[in-house]
Amino acid sequence: MSLNSPTGFFSTKITDALNWARKFSIFQYPFVTACCGMEYMSTAASHYDVDRFGAGFPRFSPRQSDVLFVVGTINHKMAPVLKSVYDQMCEPKWVVAFGVCTCTGGFYDNYSTVQGIDTIIPVDIYIPGCPPRPENVLDGLMKLQDKIQKGEQSRTLYDPNAKTGRPAELQKYTITQHIKNIES
Amino acid sequence: MTPLEKVQEKFGKDIVETHAFRGDETAVIRPASLLAVAKFLKDTPELDFNYLMDLTAVDYLFFAGGRIQKEFRFEVVCHFYSIKHNHRLRLKVQVDDREAPDGRKHPEVDSLTSLWASADWYEREVWDMYGIRFKGHPNLKRILMYEEFVGHALRKDYPFDKRQPLIGPQN
Numbered sequence: 001m002s003l004n005s006p007t008g009f010f011s012t013k014i015t016d017a018l019n020w021a022r023k024f025s026i027f028q029y030p031f032v033t034a035c036c037g038m039e040y041m042s043t044a045a046s047h048y049d050v051d052r053f054g055a056g057f058p059r060f061s062p063r064q065s066d067v068l069f070v071v072g073t074i075n076h077k078m079a080p081v082l083k084s085v086y087d088q089m090c091e092p093k094w095v096v097a098f099g100v101c102t103c104t105g106g107f108y109d110n111y112s113t114v115q116g117i118d119t120i121i122p123v124d125i126y127i128p129g130c131p132p133r134p135e136n137v138l139d140g141l142m143k144l145q146d147k148i149q150k151g152e153q154s155r156t157l158y159d160p161n162a163k164t165g166r167p168a169e170l171q172k173y174t175i176t177q178h179i180k181n182i183e184s
Numbered sequence: 185m186t187p188l189e190k191v192q193e194k195f196g197k198d199i200v201e202t203h204a205f206r207g208d209e210t211a212v213i214r215p216a217s218l219l220a221v222a223k224f225l226k227d228t229p230e231l232d233f234n235y236l237m238d239l240t241a242v243d244y245l246f247f248a249g250g251r252i253q254k255e256f257r258f259e260v261v262c263h264f265y266s267i268k269h270n271h272r273l274r275l276k277v278q279v280d281d282r283e284a285p286d287g288r289k290h291p292e293v294d295s296l297t298s299l300w301a302s303a304d305w306y307e308r309e310v311w312d313m314y315g316i317r318f319k320g321h322p323n324l325k326r327i328l329m330y331e332e333f334v335g336h337a338l339r340k341d342y343p344f345d346k347r348q349p350l351i352g353p354q355n
């Protein structure tokens with residue numbers, strides 16, 4: 001039986017059904033490097049229980065997972081590891097930046113820290129906070145589910161020339177500019 | 185006799201400065217005598233400093249916001265401990281960027297790896313962070329930063345927010 005009906009009804013519905021199934025069976029890969037890991041554990045444990053959202057099953061192999069949780073500070077020496085973990089994941093894949101360190105580098109504006117993992121890999125959901133509260137994480141998780149349901153992926157935004165998944169208007173945005181904007 | 189007094193007795197002319205406070209003893213010595221003093225500390229039975237606890241460095245550029253000018257730039261600090269006698273001693277060596285031997289860019293001091301194996305990684309860290317070379321070190325390469333890293337990150341003239349070319353964004 002072909003999936004394409006003349007109206008397209010069947011094929012769009014089957015994509016919806018697939019995405020619905022995907023969003024409630026998130027196999028996450030926790031890439032835990034620093035203090036945010038504690039908050040990640042408390043979110044994953046029974047009190048807050050990410051299993052309610054179908055995301056309770058961490059896989060410690062990138063090849064079996066479809067959401068990469070980057071939890072904690074990523075330094076320059078870790079960056080190639082993160083990139084190769086991301087590259088090993090099968091499509092479709094999503095990335096969650098957990099904590100300000102992974103979002104922007106946080107307060108580690110120094111020689112060793114990557115200033116936001118979106119300078120290496122495309123990120124779908126940013127969860128700021130140092131560390132983010134579990135409610136915050138669950139909110140991010142639900143936003144990710146919405147994104148999965150809609151079939152959206154930041155990966156498609158990745159700009160191979162600029163080597164970044166950052167939106168174009170943010171690529172040139174520097175911290176100096178940011179301070180100027182705040183002051184003016 | 186405390187370890188510091190023993191060192192003073194034997195190497196009086198090599199000692200620049202000493203400091204002692206309730207068993208916390210420090211000797212600042214000339215760079216050329218570092219290896220000899222260290223060997224003395226390790227091999228003398230009454231001293232028996234068998235444990236090199238730490239080896240690190242200090243950059244005195246812009247010290248106290250530039251108000252204090254020292255005539256040297258770096259200080260290499262070694263902490264020794266004797267497990268047998270339960271006493272400690274701190275050795276300091278002052279080195280300068282300017283007086284680097286044979287036209288090299290980096291200051292150089294003698295390596296302690298021949299006496300304490302643990303000096304290996306400490307010295308690699310000091311090389312990585314401060315750019316101080318250790319003469320006689322078997323494998324002096326960066327330990328924390330990657331090989332392509334340019335400069336030495338804990339030097340006071342290294343901009344704290346400088347970005348390296350390997351990973352952006354550039355500034």
Ligand code: SF4
Binds near residue numbers: 037
């Ligand atoms: S965001 Fe805060 S809690 Fe999370 S890894 Fe960074 S410093 Fe640690």
